[in-house]
Amino acid sequence: MAKDYIRWDKLDNTANLFPVIAGESMTNTYRISCVLKEEVDEGLLQEALDMVLPKMPGFNLRLRSGIFWYYFEENGKKAPRVHEEHTYPCRLIHQSKNNSYMFRVTYYKNRINLEVFHVLTDGMGGINFLRELTYQYLRLAHPKLRETQGDQLSADTSLNREDSFLKNYKKKSKSVYQSKRAFLIKGEKLAYDGFGVIHGYLPIPQLKKVCHAYGVSINEYLVATFIWAAYQENYRHITEDRPIRVAVPVNLRPYFDSITTKNFFVMVSAEFAPQKNEYTFAEILAITKDSLRAQINKEHLEKIFSYNVSNELMVVARAVPLFLKNLAMRLVYTQSALANTTTVTNIGNIKVEKVYEPYIQTVHSFLSFSKGQSLKATITSYQDTLVYTYTSAWQDTAIQRRVFRQIAQDGIDVKIETNGVYYE
Numbered sequence: 001m002a003k004d005y006i007r008w009d010k011l012d013n014t015a016n017l018f019p020v021i022a023g024e025s026m027t028n029t030y031r032i033s034c035v036l037k038e039e040v041d042e043g044l045l046q047e048a049l050d051m052v053l054p055k056m057p058g059f060n061l062r063l064r065s066g067i068f069w070y071y072f073e074e075n076g077k078k079a080p081r082v083h084e085e086h087t088y089p090c091r092l093i094h095q096s097k098n099n100s101y102m103f104r105v106t107y108y109k110n111r112i113n114l115e116v117f118h119v120l121t122d123g124m125g126g127i128n129f130l131r132e133l134t135y136q137y138l139r140l141a142h143p144k145l146r147e148t149q150g151d152q153l154s155a156d157t158s159l160n161r162e163d164s165f166l167k168n169y170k171k172k173s174k175s176v177y178q179s180k181r182a183f184l185i186k187g188e189k190l191a192y193d194g195f196g197v198i199h200g201y202l203p204i205p206q207l208k209k210v211c212h213a214y215g216v217s218i219n220e221y222l223v224a225t226f227i228w229a230a231y232q233e234n235y236r237h238i239t240e241d242r243p244i245r246v247a248v249p250v251n252l253r254p255y256f257d258s259i260t261t262k263n264f265f266v267m268v269s270a271e272f273a274p275q276k277n278e279y280t281f282a283e284i285l286a287i288t289k290d291s292l293r294a295q296i297n298k299e300h301l302e303k304i305f306s307y308n309v310s311n312e313l314m315v316v317a318r319a320v321p322l323f324l325k326n327l328a329m330r331l332v333y334t335q336s337a338l339a340n341t342t343t344v345t346n347i348g349n350i351k352v353e354k355v356y357e358p359y360i361q362t363v364h365s366f367l368s369f370s371k372g373q374s375l376k377a378t379i380t381s382y383q384d385t386l387v388y389t390y391t392s393a394w395q396d397t398a399i400q401r402r403v404f405r406q407i408a409q410d411g412i413d414v415k416i417e418t419n420g421v422y423y424e
Helices: 014-020 040-057 124-143 143-147 164-168 203-216 220-235 281-293 297-312 315-319 324-336 354-359 398-409
Strands: 008-010 028-036 059-065 072-073 104-108 110-118 196-203 244-251 265-272 344-348 360-367 375-382 384-391 415-418
Touching: 008 354, 014 324, 028 124, 040 072, 072 384, 110 124, 124 143, 124 344, 124 354, 124 360, 124 375, 143 354, 164 297, 196 203, 196 360, 196 398, 203 220, 203 384, 220 244, 220 265, 220 344, 220 375, 265 281, 265 297, 281 344, 344 360, 344 398, 384 398
Parallel strands: 244 344, 344 375
Antiparallel strands: 008 072, 028 110, 028 360, 059 072, 104 110, 196 384, 196 415, 244 265, 360 375, 375 384
16 A cells, blocks of 8 residues: 655745744735625635645645755645635734645635745746636636636646756856845834835826836836935935845746746845935936846846855755754845845736636735835736835835825826725
8 A cells, every 4th residue: 555645845045035034023925916896705715715726736835844944845734714804914824823824815805815925936926826716716706607617727827846046057156145234214113013005006008108208117117216206205314325225026937938836036136326416317217227227137147046056055054954044044134135225026917818807807916024124015017007016014105105206297197095004
């Protein structure tokens, strides 16, 4: 009689950090939400999750710790319970209270929320899962859809679990990370560990027209609006020694022909270190464009993750017990975290199968806070609308207001939506 086999897997290079630094104040979770054109039925959403989870090996996992490394093990328990959202988003996911899973699914009115502990996957992997969950929910809610589509996964959904960092690593590289401390935003925190969310809805045709006139990409433009706003609100405190530095995650899949559902991204940084007393928005936009374009190319991106992988592959590092690795990684992380003012991540344009489009209103996403960064931004697009979302632990919203004011001044119709914490 064959023995039961429990599947296990290594963490990817980036994922090794997240269990080390995660805690109540730095949860390392992100949220992706799909807003439907109808109210969500809790029972059907639970049924959809129960059906989809066993088909998605990248989410059907629990985290274990060994002597030298953390590792994944097949979970196999019942799916975590779906429930209506009643707390602030992106709270720490306690595996012991979540059937050992590292994600949660909630809903509110017509919105389905997927929150993921970053150790599992990056935003692309999260989209992969949420899209399948939403498809299955819609098939259960609309039996005619189920009759025509069945319950199988979409042909476009990847189940690939390769470590694309290791696969594409070529040779050891010197560190290209900034360790010099950046300007950090400070202020009065929201009461009761509040979590402020501001969504800015931007028509993509108008946004493209403005970016074309400036000669920049949408990503460059939106990163520059943050730098401009932070500079305008804090210009006395921003110097060459304390520059604004924006961490920008780059999805590596298009550069290295990968379809992995593990993490596969690196960080580059857009830096603004003032060298004169006054700057225009156009000048800051040009600085942002030059800074990002110098870094976002295959050769430079390869150097970044090759440095990370080479450290992991060192024989000495592999033999160091986990608790000592954790101490070292926390120290290195603190230095790198304080080298950035914020993070602006672009999840990209979310596409769904045509048959489901009539049921889906929009998609948006956002990040939890991290050390030194209690204000972050996320960019998500669906059809003709881009959602530029700011999450913040601060009471003051001056930077966010100035961001959207600049966008509006450029002739883009901005619609603002918040989660209400600023009006309590």
